Amino acid sequence: MDSIERFLKEICEAPGVSGYEQPVAQLIKAGMRDYADEVREDRLGNLIFFKKGTGENRPRILLAAHMDEIGFMITKIEENGFLRFAPVGGIDPRTIVGQEVLIYAKERLHGVIGAKPPHVTSDEERNKAYELEEMFIDVALPEERVRKLVSVGDIVIIKREVIKLAGSTVSGKAMDDRAGVAVLLVCLQELARLQHCADVYAVATVQEEVGVRGATTATYGIVPDIGVAVDVTHGDMPGVPEHETCRLGKGPGITIGPNIHPTLGEELIRVAKEYNIPYQLETAARPTGTDARAIQVSRGGIPAGLVSIPLRYMHTSVELLDLADVKMSGRLLAYFVAAVDMAFVEGLSCC
Amino acid sequence: MLLKKLSEAYGVSGDEGNVRSLLRTELQDYAEELTTDSIGNLYVKKGLGKKPRVMLAAHMDEVGLMVVGFEKSGLLRVTAVGGLDHRVLVSKPVVVGNNHVPGVIGAKAIHLQKPQERKKPLEIDNLYIDLGVQSQEEAEKLVKIGDYVAFRSSVNEIGENCLLGKAFDDRAGCAVLAEVMKADFDLELTGVFTVQEEVGLRGAGVAAFNVHPEAALVFEATSAADVAGTKEAGHVTQIGQGPAITIMDSSFITPQYMIDLAVKTAEKLGIPYQFRRLTTAGTDAGQISQTHEGIPSLVISIPCRYIHSPATLINLDDYQNTIRLAKGILKAIEEGGLPCEGTA
Amino acid sequence: MKELLKKLSETYGPSGREDEIARVIREEIQDYVDEVFLDKMGNLFAVKKGTGTKVMVAAHMDEIGVIITYIDKNGFLRFSNIGGVSPFIMLGQRVVFANGTVGTIGMEKLDDIKKLTLDKLYLDIGAKDREEAAKLVKIGDIAVSQRQLVFAGDRAIGKAMDNRAGCAVLIQAMRELGDTNNEVYAVFTTQEELGLRGARTSSYRVNPDLGLAVDVTLVGDTPEAPPMSVELGKGAAIKVKDNSVICHPKVKEMLTKIAEEHQIPYQFEVLTAGGTDAGAIHLTREGIPSGVISIPCRYVHTPGEMVDMDDMESAVKLLKTFLTQPIEMDKIYPCAL
Structure with missing residues (x-):
């Protein structure tokens, strides 16, 4: 297992549900701090790795990958100690029945997501998908003990270790977007040996899954000249048109469309071609559901770019991707950063 | 005629360059300063240093399509940019990409459709753009993934003083703004031709942040549903009845003092006006009014039938009256200041 | 506070047209603060000057x-x-x-x-x-x-409890606020019901170190209610999350600690629908750590909204104690790593 794989495994397995990113933030800080000149955290918890550029007139580049993951929150303790819960971020309720979960209560509890079993349901009921309100978490403890340990608002995640699959593919929870954070690490590692004029702010952002909130405030605070978001995109699968997905292992997706500054899109493509990094073109006809959405309209407008890692089964606990794509994305970003100077930045507002 | 040129220019959200250069050429002799920003807004400034500072805005972008894939046969797969009614797409001529390659939107001929198929609207997934090529290779020589697709239609005068053409939403507003910027006022005026309104008011907030005005006027085109089969209660606006003043939409509720300013001005100058009688949809004012400490805004619209289609209809009296009303409001601000007393 | 609540509830003040309710609130609060003013969005600011942490407390005054x-x-x-x-x-x-x-x-x-x-x-x-x-x-x-407020025992039934109940709590807390170093901006915001619009611009203006909202929340204690733990009469609710905000964990912790130490009845709230002014405040500028004190309310967005006066008292006590104590921002951010 190489260092990137180990880093990704470690951060994917850690809890870090939107708004409660502290545990994963600590691991990210530990794994990346050696490659930055300065690490700081802003008021909402965005983790900012600053790497200084060379030269007098330095553009500021923001690279954003969100570290939060979707998860759940306890909403009510029922009689007999069953726990009701609500999603944090977008979840397909059908994918969570029968999942083992961890509840971050006064102590960490192990539970299972249950629902009325099939034997006591009618045929009609069985043909309907379970809804979230019908489900509950069972921690197999007496009510009194549950009430002592668990509070409304406690965080829940699906218990899942990263699984290594064929070739360089891996599967697990929270690959969206810890894989993007791993891309930031690869990028910083590459930058350690490249000359770059620009100051780099690599940010593990918070609360993307609940509405790109961390990127909104991080961009405002950093005031970058350019912002590139790193996120995941839908991988190829049967039943989905080819042009709506990216193939796993074939390199990062580079997005073009209204959300993306045309020159930034072109430049990412140019860099990919120059350094023989395979890439896949992605179109977004409307604002993307990524940090780039917030970056573009921060303050007086920030040119935004988007690099994506192909991933299957998004927002489930078996998100699957190819590590080769993570590494290629990191290299692409590093070479992109190395090519940016003030003249390039100045050219972005003259259209 | 500027309005005709603007309407016929291609400028789908995110690809407003043609419209921007047209406006730049039109206004360069009138502006003290002409700039753009990174998202593509065009700023035209006059009366620098005067008070108060007022921003005027109209969006350059129009709804359209984007190329997302190729069929082996050379047909193009597309997706919508902005709020298109997919039912109006079929059988329309279009242009694709920077070179404006002509094409048509095709679908299975009615002869080949089963009776039940014929009742269903044609979804965008079942529509293709045909460039007349024989293969994907040929198509790729002409256009590329991510290319914007705009309706192709020319402007014509029809009926009694009406204009038929595409994209009056919001090129009619752009034309109003351009005409207003040609006049002189004792105010610091920044006319902003904004981008990406149709994909979520993306340009206007950025512009308002940069300009930081004390008040803003937005020129729009808004639905006129004064057509057969619609009850009067659902007309929203009627063409020929004068500029429409917005009271409320999904993005914005107009401060009473701004409504009063518009109404008083219209009445004083004898300009017909109407209220926009719908509370949904949004305009750039939604973003502008929420920028910085809050910017009092006003939306004045030209009523427009068949909005977001390749053939939209406006009345030229409404257009002229919108220009008159806009100038009258600026004159009123010049004379009496901004109408937000008692606030800090 | 009963009288105050009745007066506020019965005053006219829909979103975008808050002048009348702002006038009433101004009268009720101006003698207790250092400065009162309105902005162009119609937000009403009541400021208690101080040299310590700058806190903005928002209660929206508009109604549907x-x-x-x-x-x-x-x-x-x-x-x-x-x-x-x-x-x-x-x-x-x-x-x-x-x-x-x-x-x-x-x-x-x-x-x-x-x-x-x-x-x-x-x-x-x-x-x-x-x-x-x-x-x-x-x-x-x-x-x-059009609805008169009535009392059924200690419970008030009326229109616009959302959020005149919050306004009453904020007014009362400002009246009872003792000595404090903190600079407190009580902001009675506009257009919350249309998308937190007054809070967005007012918090940009105030640019506080910390933000709080006081608003009503839904309950799960009525027949066949969806699963939610908040109950009427069980105290002020400390919000954990709704659709607009995940309250800053440290702010939530501080509120909880105060409630525990002062034996103020409280409950945690996870609301799966709706939002509140803190949603706009916390995303202002570089981000502002924010929390919410909620007043449990039945039948929200009907003319028969019901709140419990004991919950209101608990909310006043919690808010006033929070605002009086020194707030050490370095304990909130950067979060200890």
């Missing part, structure tokens, strides 16, 4: 209502909603305009009541024709429920 879109030739009025208005709740309502004009809401003939939508409803102000109606009401005028 209906806006007139059309007057027909027989003098009936058609309307659209201001904020979350259910056609089923509006049916049979008596409403009132800013100028005192009252009316009752009727519906077109429908074969199935399930098909009821707002555009099937109309407002009858007793006018004989369009001309007579137009003398009383113009297109764009806004009406709100």
